[in-house]
Amino acid sequence: MNGAIGERDLxxxxxxxLGGLENDDCAVIDAGERYLVASTDMLHQKTDFPDIMNPWQMGWMAVAVNLSDIAAMGAEPAGVLIAAGLPPEADQYFIDELFSGFGDCAAxxxxxxxxxxTDSHLELTITGTSLGFVEKELILRRRGARAGDLLCTTGSLGAAGGGLWAWQNGAKSxxxxxxxxxxPRLKEARALAKSGSVTAxxxxxxxxALSLSDLSEVSGVGxxxxxxxxxxxxxxVEMVGQENAIDMALSxxxxxxxxxxxxSSGLEAARRACDLTVIGEVVEEGIWMERAGKRRQIERLGYEHRIGL
Amino acid sequence: MNGAIGERDLxxxxxxxLGGLENDDCAVIDAGERYLVASTDMLHQKTDFPDIMNPWQMGWMAVAVNLSDIAAMGAEPAGVLIAAGLPPEADQYFIDELFSGFGDCAAxxxxxxxxxxTDSHLELTITGTSLGFVEKELILRRRGARAGDLLCTTGSLGAAGGGLWAWQNGAKSxxxxxxxxxxPRLKEARALAKSGSVTAxxxxxxxxALSLSDLSEVSGVGxxxxxxxxxxxxxxVEMVGQENAIDMALSxxxxxxxxxxxxSSGLEAARRACDLTVIGEVVEEGIWMERAGKRRQIERLGYEHRIGL
Structure with a gap:
């Protein structure tokens, strides 16, 4: 292979x-009455921590991104393991703040x-592993979406992209x-799981855009x-304009x-579980965006690590 | 703090x-009828992979060291998660071999x-996380040793130290x-756990030497x-001499x-569980080595990452 390939292809x-891997936010292990779910994420200075981040925020983020994977399965967190490779320049203040960030987010x-x-490393490198449990009948996976279902999201979209833009352009935001x-949307996810309305x-x-691509592939829908x-x-929108805002939400x-x-019969129950926005619907195939009666294909663009091969 | 501190002090x-961490080879989580045990280890090129290691062996080692922690709790492995930061020079052959090493060791x-x-990284960095389950009555911990107990080991000591010496000195071994x-001694550990004879x-x-120091601290014994x-x-001994061989076994x-x-009443049952060697006994305090009636203190020396602070 020549050149870098994307993380998903790798x-x-x-x-x-490895003889097949499940394609979910977490690995799923039978633990008797419940499933154990587990996820690991490696973050490092250059790629994952913007220069403005303080060490407490680095610690927070390392735990938060792992807990988000637990949330996505409808699980309750059971704990987080941290492997931290600390660079030579990490002083006492840095280490105390970093580990306080881990602990504060978990708590x-x-x-x-x-x-x-813990280990010494050329570059700050943090691998968090989150563990959780979920009742077998409540687990939520990427597969299960069916044509006719409603497509929804919690919260808002494009916030991180906008934050990055603001920082890079010296804007206050x-x-x-x-x-x-x-x-991480743990509370919302548990409530949604218990609502019994979620299919994927x-x-x-x-x-x-990448989430829809992944869901589409696993569920076999559009x-x-x-x-x-x-x-x-x-x-x-006020900061970057309508078009860029849409791009940030997607990619x-x-x-x-x-x-x-x-x-669709579960919308009321889901709304009682948490604030959500219906942003579309599940169709037979393709990934489309519609505005004023016109459809365009959504490209499979998003954040992927590029890995040299 | 000035200068580097050892991993254990850190x-x-x-x-x-973080408000207290357990001091065992694994974290222990209540999972209903059993305990879930989990351990994470970050390995990286510079510190953990000797130059002669091939990528399959790197993969093997990353899984083996994590499974050893599962073994030490008397648990059955339930799976391994791998976070791999791959350097730019990692080609297709390297990646295939590395991941085959992960899979072969696990299998x-x-x-x-x-x-x-997966992630791109300046230096090959692998964080393995192993998960296991153990019946609550069978779990083995670092605490529990009592004066009068026998001190034992599986297998032989100093093999890795000797291997490092042989490689560095161009010796065949x-x-x-x-x-x-x-x-990893998974089979032996399970059999020992089931024997009911092990106290720590x-x-x-x-x-x-560091293992004895850790056991001593947690169990409050010598x-x-x-x-x-x-x-x-x-x-x-033939390769490095008696004194160096002892040093390698210890440190x-x-x-x-x-x-x-x-x-001590459990020795027969333990011997039926696996091959073991009685190498000493648990005493009230101090960590000592005896030969020909003479005792000397064992220094708390061993492999510790030094972390810049």
Whole structure:
């Protein structure tokens, strides 16, 4: 292979070597009456931590992104493991703040840091692993969406992309905080799982377009997104204009909302579970966006690590 | 703080920030009828993979060291997650071999790679996270050793240290394979757990001296080691001499044997469980080695990452 390949293509290759991998936000293990779900994410300075991030925020983010994967399965968190490779320049203040960030994020979401590993490293590298449990009848997966279901999201879209833009362009914006301190949707996810209305779910951490592509592949369906229904992050359109705001909602990584499908009869129950926005519907095939009666295809663009091969 | 501090001191500091961490090879989580145990280890090119290692062996090692932590709790493995940060020079062959190493090691020990994360990284960095389950009445911890118990080990000691020496000195030795392809003692650990004779256990991955120090601290006891009973790795004394061989057994990292204590009435049952060597006894305090009636203190030396602060 020449040149870099995307993370998703690499994962397909690896899956063949390993005899098949499930395609969900977490691995799923039978734990008797419940499923154990587990997810691991490696973050490092250069790619994942914008220069403006303070060490507490780095710690927060490392835990938050892992808890978001637990949320996406409808699970309750049972703890987080942290492996931290600390660079030579990490001083006492840095380490104290970093580990306080880990602990504070875990505590806010009702869980804790169980342990881990520390190491010295050229570049700050943090691998968080989150564990959770979910009742077997409540687990939510990426597969299960059916044509006719409603497509929904929690919260707003494009906040992290807008935050990155604001920071890079020297603009003041509350979206910068959204970028630096993401909030995993654990409470919303549990309530949605208990509502019994959700047919498929994942988080949109790599952008809505890639999430729809992943859901589409696993569920064997397509999506139609109503452009005017996208809940763009507050202040985003005013800052970057309508077109860029839509692009950020679709393709910028760093939002940690839940993207999910509902059987249409379940909309009321889901609305009682949490605030949500219906942004489209599940169709037979293709991934489309519609505005004023016109449809265009949504390209499979989003945040992917490029890996040299 | 000035200068580097050792990993164990850093962990004490972190433990305070996080409100206390258990001091076992794995984190322990209540999973209903059983305990879930989980461990994470970050390995990277510079520190953990000798230059002679091939990519398959890197994969093998990343899984093996994590499974050794599952073994040390008396647990059955339930799966391994891998986060792999791949450097730009990693080509198709390298990646295929690396992931085959992950999968082959997991399969040999009756488990599998559940999933994970891939990323690009300046330096090859692999964080493995192993999960396991153990019946509540069978779990083995570092605490529990009592004065009068027997001190034992599986297998032989100093193999990895000898392998490193052989490689660095251009000597031919089968110990190089022990260094590069460690074998976690899962089968032995399960059988020992079921024997009901073990009072405390951990692996000796950082050398026997540090293991004894850790067990001593957690159990509130001391140890007396009989120097002549140490099962030095085959060929080690011939290669490096008696004194160096003892030093390697005590202080070189990279062995993955089980170090454990037995109630003395349980020796027969433990011997039926697996091959073991009684290397000493649990005493009230201090960590000592005895030879020909003379005792000397064992220094708390072993493999510790030094982390810049």
């Amino acid at each position: 994962i397909r290759r690896i899956s063949v070597i 806010l979401y009702g869980t804790r840091i169980l342990g881990g590993d 509350e979206l910068i905080t959204s970028l630096l301190e993401p909030e 779910m994942m988080d949109n951490s790599d952008g809505l 999506f139609l997104v109503y452009q005017d229904k996208l809940p763009l992050a507050p202040g985003l 910028a990584g760093g939002d940690y909302e839940l993207v999910f499908t509902l059987r | 962990i004490r500091r972190i433990s305070v920030i 040999l020990y009756g488990t599998r790679i559940l999933g994970g994360d 089968e110990l190089i394979t022990s260094l590069l392809e460690p074998e 256990m951990m692996d000796n991955s950082d050398g026997l 140890f007396l080691v009989y120097q002549d009973k140490l099962p030095l790795a085959p060929g080690l 070189a990292g990279g062995d993955y044997e089980l170090v454990f204590t037995l109630r």
